[in-house]
Amino acid sequence: xxxxxxxxxxxxxxxxxxxxxxxxxxxxxxxxxxxxxxxxxxxxxxxxxxxxxxxxxxxxxxxxxxxxxxxxxxxxxxxxxxxxxxxxxxxxxxxxxxxxxxxxxxxxxxxxxxxxx
Amino acid sequence: xxxxxxxxxxxxxxxxxxxxxxxxxxxxxxxxxxxxxxxxxxxxxxxxxxxxxxxxxxxxxxxxxxxxxxxxxxxxxxxxxxxxxxxxxxxxxxxxxxxxxxxxxxxxxxxxxxxxxxxxxxxxxxxxxxxxxxxxxxxxxxxxxxxxxxxxxxxxxxxxxxxxxxxxxxxxxxxxxxxxxxxxxxxxxxxxxxxxxxxxxxxxxxxxxxxxxxxxxxxxxxxxxxxxxxxxxxxxxxxxxxxxxxxxxxxxxxxxxxxxxxxxxxxxxxxxxxxxxxxxxxxxxxxxxxxxxxxxxxxxxxxxxxxxxxxxxxxxxxxxxxxxxxxxxxxxxxxxxxxxxxxxxxxxxxxxxxxxxxxxxxxxxxxxxxxxxxxxxxxxxxxxxxxxxxxxxxxxxxxxxxxxxxxxxxxxxxxx
Numbered sequence: 001x002x003x004x005x006x007x008x009x010x011x012x013x014x015x016x017x018x019x020x021x022x023x024x025x026x027x028x029x030x031x032x033x034x035x036x037x038x039x040x041x042x043x044x045x046x047x048x049x050x051x052x053x054x055x056x057x058x059x060x061x062x063x064x065x066x067x068x069x070x071x072x073x074x075x076x077x078x079x080x081x082x083x084x085x086x087x088x089x090x091x092x093x094x095x096x097x098x099x100x101x102x103x104x105x106x107x108x109x110x111x112x113x114x115x116x117x
Numbered sequence: 118x119x120x121x122x123x124x125x126x127x128x129x130x131x132x133x134x135x136x137x138x139x140x141x142x143x144x145x146x147x148x149x150x151x152x153x154x155x156x157x158x159x160x161x162x163x164x165x166x167x168x169x170x171x172x173x174x175x176x177x178x179x180x181x182x183x184x185x186x187x188x189x190x191x192x193x194x195x196x197x198x199x200x201x202x203x204x205x206x207x208x209x210x211x212x213x214x215x216x217x218x219x220x221x222x223x224x225x226x227x228x229x230x231x232x233x234x235x236x237x238x239x240x241x242x243x244x245x246x247x248x249x250x251x252x253x254x255x256x257x258x259x260x261x262x263x264x265x266x267x268x269x270x271x272x273x274x275x276x277x278x279x280x281x282x283x284x285x286x287x288x289x290x291x292x293x294x295x296x297x298x299x300x301x302x303x304x305x306x307x308x309x310x311x312x313x314x315x316x317x318x319x320x321x322x323x324x325x326x327x328x329x330x331x332x333x334x335x336x337x338x339x340x341x342x343x344x345x346x347x348x349x350x351x352x353x354x355x356x357x358x359x360x361x362x363x364x365x366x367x368x369x370x371x372x373x374x375x376x377x378x379x380x381x382x383x384x385x386x387x388x389x390x391x392x393x394x395x396x397x398x399x400x401x402x403x404x405x406x407x408x409x410x411x412x413x414x415x416x417x418x419x420x421x422x423x424x425x426x427x428x429x430x431x432x433x434x435x436x437x438x439x440x441x442x443x444x445x446x447x448x449x450x451x452x453x454x455x456x457x458x459x460x461x462x463x464x465x466x467x468x469x470x471x472x473x474x475x476x477x478x479x480x481x482x483x484x485x486x487x488x489x490x491x492x493x494x495x496x497x498x499x500x501x502x503x504x505x506x507x508x509x510x511x512x513x514x515x516x517x518x519x520x521x522x523x524x525x526x527x528x529x530x531x532x533x
Binding site for chain 2: 023024027028030031032033034035036038039089090093094097098100102103104
């Protein structure tokens with residue numbers, strides 16, 4: 001069964017990507033993804049630029065509405081995701097809890113469509 | 118307000134005792150929980166006006182009994198209703214005695230609850246959560262967080278376990294020897310698992326899991342009182358108290374992780390350690406050693422550093438050998454390797470770690486942490502780096518992750 005693990009990061013997390021703490025930030029994420037690879041569960045993964053770089057678009061009554069930044073102005077923003085293949089939700093939650101952002105922001109686990117096998 | 122706190126006190130103290138009385142007569146945990154839940158609701162409604170009854174627990178049992186009679190009327194077949202009727206009649210008899218405290222009429226039957234919840238016919242993953250819900254009345258949401266499962270999945274698991282108890286008629290009894298030893302072990306393991314589930318978060322202030330360690334200790338105390346002649350019950354309690362004694366030494370003021378061997382022993386709780394020692398000494402008088410007594414003895418040896426200034430590593434190594442003979446768990450092997458390392462034998466520690474099967478340890482975080490420390494001690498710095506990184510990737514604890522990442526960078530600079 002495949003699950004997407006969505007990493008929601010705090011403002012401090014995004015800030016830590018560059019600057020004096022960047023080494024420990026990236027080190028922790030590297031350690032985490034490497035563990036998933038070595039366990040043979042990781043199918044895919046990607047890391048997103050900070051939310052300020054995002055642009056949102058909506059069609060409203062035929063007109064385009066373009067907006068700077070992400071849709072919802074929440075405390076935690078999507079910072080990246082991985083797709084893992086594990087037997088069940090309990091196993092997926094186990095991996096989710098190991099993500100560095102589980103301690104600093106939040107992590108959501110979502111089953112993928114069409115990957116129930 | 119006063120009435121409300123009276124009800125809360127009875128709920129804390131008497132809920133499991135009352136539930137044991139009702140459930141062991143109905144064979145149906147869900148029905149018993151509903152009946153008792155109704156009784157507490159009725160108390161919240163009526164007591165503020167009418168005052169707390171002279172015998173609150175008998176009052177609660179009487180309401181629960183009426184609810185069972187109603188339930189029996191709803192059941193279509195006589196077969197289903199039989200136990201409910203019998204239960205109602207027995208509860209009547211208890212109520213009729215009119216004693217202020219039903220526990221003076223009926224024996225404490227919580228032991229039966231513990232044995233039912235941890236019965237081998239019940240899914241291993243459901244046992245500890247079921248025990249926490251049934252015996253402590255914890256809500257499913259809180260239990261789900263502690264065990265890192267989805268709340269809906271946990272609720273389903275609990276419903277299934279209760280259905281199994283009812284449909285398979287798992288008896289509400291305390292098993293007799295020779296079965297007792299094995300069955301008791303699952304009770305002890307369930308309580309230990311409850312403590313373990315609370316342990317990781319115990320250092321975080323106002324974490325909902327924090328109290329789980331206290332609840333587990335409370336259960337271990339109840340169990341010890343109910344089975345005073347079982348040395349393993351004393352052993353478990355001693356083990357938990359030793360761990361609990363070190364709670365405030367596990368992190369420094371900045372929240373950094375402090376390994377056991379480097380903890381400031383003045384922060385260890387003297388009263389808890391003394392209590393643990395007393396229980397362990399009492400257990401050893403039975404001369405029936407077991408897994409939990411040995412684990413407690415190991416922790417007791419660690420505790421002696423607070424009194425003597427040194428840790429008796431060779432004694433700890435010996436205790437681990439004994440423990441592994443009766444309980445060869447993966448965690449035991451890794452801890453044994455750690456003790457070998459600390460006793461000045463990193464080569465033996467590495468051998469021990471490498472003897473463990475690969476697939477069993479791939480995702481076992483303590484293995485990689487121990488391996489990193491061992492390789493570092495042997496001067497294999499770049500390999501140590503890899504192991505520390507793996508350990509960091511597997512931890513769920515931010516402080517431990519920071520500690521290990523520091524190890525990674527120090528290993529890397531040494532490797533250059």
